[in-house]
Amino acid sequence: MISSLSEVEELAIAAEPVTTAVIAPEDHEFMLAVKDARKRCFIEPVLIGRRTVIEKAAKKVNYDLDTSRIIEIADRQEIANAAMDMLASGEVELVSKGQISTSYVYRAIIAQMKARQEEAVVSVQTFWDIKGCDHLVLLTDTGANISPGEKEKKAILNNALMVMQLLGYTCPEVMELISDSANLKDKHKHFKLVKTPVIKDSQGSYKQLEAQVLKKVLLGEDGDSINLNNLPHIMLMPDLNTGNVIAKLDFFIKEIVRVSCSYTSLGPVLLPSRADVAEGIMREFIFGVALVAQRRRLANG
Amino acid sequence: MVNLYPEIRYRAERLRPQRCVVSYATDKALLKALTIVKKQGLITEPIFIGPRKLSGMHNFRQSNSMYASALMAHECCVRQEADLIFQGHEKRQQFIASHLDGGFLDKRAVYLAAFYDRNRKQTFFAIDPLVATAPTLENRIKQLETITPFLKHIFKRKIYAAALAPIETINPKLTATVTAALLAQMSVRHQFGKFLQVTGPLDIDCALSKVAAQRKGVESKKSGNFDLYILPDTNSSYFFSTFLKYIGKVPTIGVLLAADRHLLLNSAPLTVSERVVEITLGLVAYNFSGK
Numbered sequence: 001m002i003s004s005l006s007e008v009e010e011l012a013i014a015a016e017p018v019t020t021a022v023i024a025p026e027d028h029e030f031m032l033a034v035k036d037a038r039k040r041c042f043i044e045p046v047l048i049g050r051r052t053v054i055e056k057a058a059k060k061v062n063y064d065l066d067t068s069r070i071i072e073i074a075d076r077q078e079i080a081n082a083a084m085d086m087l088a089s090g091e092v093e094l095v096s097k098g099q100i101s102t103s104y105v106y107r108a109i110i111a112q113m114k115a116r117q118e119e120a121v122v123s124v125q126t127f128w129d130i131k132g133c134d135h136l137v138l139l140t141d142t143g144a145n146i147s148p149g150e151k152e153k154k155a156i157l158n159n160a161l162m163v164m165q166l167l168g169y170t171c172p173e174v175m176e177l178i179s180d181s182a183n184l185k186d187k188h189k190h191f192k193l194v195k196t197p198v199i200k201d202s203q204g205s206y207k208q209l210e211a212q213v214l215k216k217v218l219l220g221e222d223g224d225s226i227n228l229n230n231l232p233h234i235m236l237m238p239d240l241n242t243g244n245v246i247a248k249l250d251f252f253i254k255e256i257v258r259v260s261c262s263y264t265s266l267g268p269v270l271l272p273s274r275a276d277v278a279e280g281i282m283r284e285f286i287f288g289v290a291l292v293a294q295r296r297r298l299a300n301g
Numbered sequence: 302m303v304n305l306y307p308e309i310r311y312r313a314e315r316l317r318p319q320r321c322v323v324s325y326a327t328d329k330a331l332l333k334a335l336t337i338v339k340k341q342g343l344i345t346e347p348i349f350i351g352p353r354k355l356s357g358m359h360n361f362r363q364s365n366s367m368y369a370s371a372l373m374a375h376e377c378c379v380r381q382e383a384d385l386i387f388q389g390h391e392k393r394q395q396f397i398a399s400h401l402d403g404g405f406l407d408k409r410a411v412y413l414a415a416f417y418d419r420n421r422k423q424t425f426f427a428i429d430p431l432v433a434t435a436p437t438l439e440n441r442i443k444q445l446e447t448i449t450p451f452l453k454h455i456f457k458r459k460i461y462a463a464a465l466a467p468i469e470t471i472n473p474k475l476t477a478t479v480t481a482a483l484l485a486q487m488s489v490r491h492q493f494g495k496f497l498q499v500t501g502p503l504d505i506d507c508a509l510s511k512v513a514a515q516r517k518g519v520e521s522k523k524s525g526n527f528d529l530y531i532l533p534d535t536n537s538s539y540f541f542s543t544f545l546k547y548i549g550k551v552p553t554i555g556v557l558l559a560a561d562r563h564l565l566l567n568s569a570p571l572t573v574s575e576r577v578v579e580i581t582l583g584l585v586a587y588n589f590s591g592k
Contacts, residue, residue, distance in 0.1 A: 130548065143467075146474060146475060177536075177540060213543075214540070214544075215547060218548075223570075226547055226550075228548065231548075238536045239534075240467050240475070241467060241477055241532075241533035241534055241536065242537040244467040244505065245505045245532065245533075245537045245541050246537075246540050246541070248504070248509070249505070249544055249545070249548075251505065251506050251509035252545065252549060253545070253548060253551075255549070256548070274517050275504070275507065275510070275512075275513035275514075275517050276516070
């Protein structure tokens, strides 16, 4: 079981470079991360987008593009589609979003899922490496579904289980976050929550945590002190408003290091935020490469 | 008292002592905190209602159920034996629900969570992790009308608020972005008075980090330094508070503000020092509302 991002990095270091479709790398911080990731042999980038803008960003960080493949496409949706086509065909093993609205990438993923007749629910998995916690914590969905219903949440959980499996979490603990207020509402309706329908009825290998407030999970049986090791491996967010706010609390809580991706059956798609600086983007590349390394390992038996 | 929440402590200076009743009092930590607050001259000898008398409960009345305790506490206020009701060990929802049935909370009610940022050595606030589950624009306006004068009283200066949403551009499918934009525009037109400036919609990274805001091209001089965070809804606000408190270990207390201002909630688990500040915040709010 991979329990920290430093272990993730070890996996990435040991891996062969991963051919990566980079969608619209048009910003110097992003390009700096691409340059460093290539220099450290994590990725072999294929840059897709507007050549002049890509060249301008590369020049700013002294990145010599002569040895990098560039696919020139101007239309934003076509850029994202091209990257996902390459992932589907196996031409690349990893996709990373650059300076493009995430909605283009989501649409491209959904198109691929539909073509493969797979469940077309895209979700974002945010991993936290928390100081004082002995495992990685996955928060999902933190970026795609505005107000997911039971059906969508089951698909979100399935996506999460897929990526956790890759990291060696064969039977992760899952908790669907329920606020005190939600409990209050249910009590008025005389509906006793034991397990949420999503947790109770989903398929796959995982341990069901009884629906309860996070406070009680963290305080454990004795209820005296907080034990971060009690955090569930997977926390299902109630909606996008919550997922978005919580996922980025690393901006305030310095003990948290964050990486995110949207894991699909085709492979990982990295979705660094436009707010991320090179260091954070690099961390995401490393994470993506580690996931690809694990996919390769599983494929080779 | 430890040096947390200095702004709240300053506002408590020179307050007259208040009479209080503790509903379902079983909590020794609360008893300790009340003893400190009483020594500070902020309260008189409290009335304790609960299943059994603990050492230090000089004015004790027995009640074996949480619901009956709430009713008895309510009666204490009606008979003018107490000005405020403190939540003891009962569950918060039950405590509030008991008093909602009694018609205690009005539409302007808002739960104001207060955090202490150890890095900035400053208090900041967030709304609303408790009262309005899916707040409408009207809810938000009423809440801001309730809290703005109170925060102005606490800080004694202009208040800078971030209206949060998942993205910083307006998307009609994301109600939070629309509400945030409207609140921001209302503040530009001084609809909340001249002491509240709302910026929004802001993604939380832009609200918490100047660098992130710059990277996203969002102009916000107060990024990383807001006094108030307006969260999109109860879920996001509740978990914002919960994660900051339990994972970030950020001191977190709160106060229920309403036109009718008799309830002081218990954000347990709290250290005795945090509980003292929470009671103090409640007393400051009570006195402010009475002005």
